[in-house]
Amino acid sequence: MALEFNKVIDQVQRMGRFLGKRNLSQSDRLALALERFYAATDLDAIHHRIEYVRNSSISGYRGAAPLPKPYSEFICGVGDSPPMPESATLVAADGSQIYPDQHIAALYYLINIGVYIYHHGEPRLPGQLSSPELAYADSKLKDEDGRLINNQTVNARRSVEEMRSLARQAWELRDQSRPLVAIHDGNLLKFFGGTEIAYVKQVETDYMDALQQLRDAGTVLCGYVDNPRSTYLISLLHLMSLADSELNDVNLKTNGELEGLTDSQLFARVLGAGQRSALITQNSPQNVEYIRRGADFEIASFYVNAAPDGRPVIARVDAPLWVAREPAAVDSLHALLLHQCSIQGRKRYPYALTRADEMAVVSSAEREQLNELIGIEMRKNGLQPEMSNKLQTKYLARGERRQHRLKG
Numbered sequence: 097m098a099l100e101f102n103k104v105i106d107q108v109q110r111m112g113r114f115l116g117k118r119n120l121s122q123s124d125r126l127a128l129a130l131e132r133f134y135a136a137t138d139l140d141a142i143h144h145r146i147e148y149v150r151n152s153s154i155s156g157y158r159g160a161a162p163l164p165k166p167y168s169e170f171i172c173g174v175g176d177s178p179p180m181p182e183s184a185t186l187v188a189a190d191g192s193q194i195y196p197d198q199h200i201a202a203l204y205y206l207i208n209i210g211v212y213i214y215h216h217g218e219p220r221l222p223g224q225l226s227s228p229e230l231a232y233a234d235s236k237l238k239d240e241d242g243r244l245i246n247n248q249t250v251n252a253r254r255s256v257e258e259m260r261s262l263a264r265q266a267w268e269l270r271d272q273s274r275p276l277v278a279i280h281d282g283n284l285l286k287f288f289g290g291t292e293i294a295y296v297k298q299v300e301t302d303y304m305d306a307l308q309q310l311r312d313a314g315t316v317l318c319g320y321v322d323n324p325r326s327t328y329l330i331s332l333l334h335l336m337s338l339a340d341s342e343l344n345d346v347n348l349k350t351n352g353e354l355e356g357l358t359d360s361q362l363f364a365r366v367l368g369a370g371q372r373s374a375l376i377t378q379n380s381p382q383n384v385e386y387i388r389r390g391a392d393f394e395i396a397s398f399y400v401n402a403a404p405d406g407r408p409v410i411a412r413v414d415a416p417l418w419v420a421r422e423p424a425a426v427d428s429l430h431a432l433l434l435h436q437c438s439i440q441g442r443k444r445y446p447y448a449l450t451r452a453d454e455m456a457v458v459s460s461a462e463r464e465q466l467n468e469l470i471g472i473e474m475r476k477n478g479l480q481p482e483m484s485n486k487l488q489t490k491y492l493a494r495g496e497r498r499q500h501r502l503k504g
Contacts, residue, residue, distance in 0.1 A: 161379045178428075188214070266313045283319050322445060360412075392418040395414055
């Protein structure tokens with residue numbers, strides 16, 4: 097049975113009225129955030145407050161911090177679009193997956209990585225490749241306790257393979273035109289912890305090894321986050337508004353009067369066409385783990401308005417400290433990302449990432465074809481593949497329907 101829209105339309109209308117009222121209250125909070133933002137001119141005071149929450153018993157702060165001295169930038173500063181490098185090599189990677197499904201004939205998962213190489217400023221054809229990996233052995237499909245791995249584990253392994261693919265290509269291209277820019281789809285600061293991911297220590301090690309290879313290749317690495325929902329800077333503005341007596345875990349686990357605002361909402365009002373925000377780092381246990389690998393691996397970020405005019409298009413750009421502390425590298429990255437976002441017209445998104453995604457995506461038709469190929473190979477080897485009863489009934493229910501009339 098399809099969704100009965102006549103039963104949900106009243107709820108949609110109530111939702112619209114609720115969002116409209118909430119938006120009015122958010123405008124007041126945004127005005128307060130802007131006031132605090134433009135007043136955040138004392139870097140020494142901000143550094144002092146960050147050190148306090150890092151070195152005391154307070155553990156709840158997960159917001160922004162300035163870059164370490166002497167690389168700090170004024171929190172309320174903006175950077176205009178810098179000059180474009182004459183030439184550069186860009187490598188973008190993206191991935192997709194087919195999750196394990198207990199209802200089909202054979203257990204497996206697939207990770208497919210697409211890589212696109214763009215030669216900026218040179219009359220050279222782009223390079224493109226895809227790398228599918230089919231995992232079917234128990235060592236890949238089972239966790240430490242012998243249970244089938246979950247989707248979170250497949251996602252984590254896909255992220256690792258995306259970064260490893262970037263690292264391999266960057267190493268091969270390390271003698272090409274500089275700067276050598278590697279673009280990852282999504283954030284760089286990964287949280288692989290917890291009990292959800294199988295063999296998590298190996299996942300973390302593989303990811304950090306890929307980052308190290310990218311650093312050793314002299315790569316300007318970034319993670320591009322489209323439509324970010326992060327609140328790092330909003331949290332910093334809240335932190336700076338608190339009196340010393342108010343600094344406690346309870347007050348730092350919300351954003352107080354600014355609760356509900358995002359950084360992108362703030363920067364949509366602050367950043368002009370092509371401008372970027374100041375570089376910040378995230379104060380978090382994950383970033384501390386990256387720093388323990390080496391100071392170069394701390395993850396920094398800036399926000400950028402990718403729109404040439406009119407309505408802002410705010411993205412977040414993550415970069416490791418080996419990039420963030422080099423002004424020339426940040427300028428090149430800023431300029432090249434704006435150029436990439438201009439190639440597709442109104443779709444303000446890096447062209448190289450779009451092409452990498454096209455090569456990585458696995459359609460539903462391709463998935464069905466892969467399952468058929470697996471079934472053929474199983475029969476060749478004396479096996480009788482069969483879908484679960486549940487899946488077979490789903491196909492019956494969703495297939496072509498015929499009408500039958502009563503006789504009489």
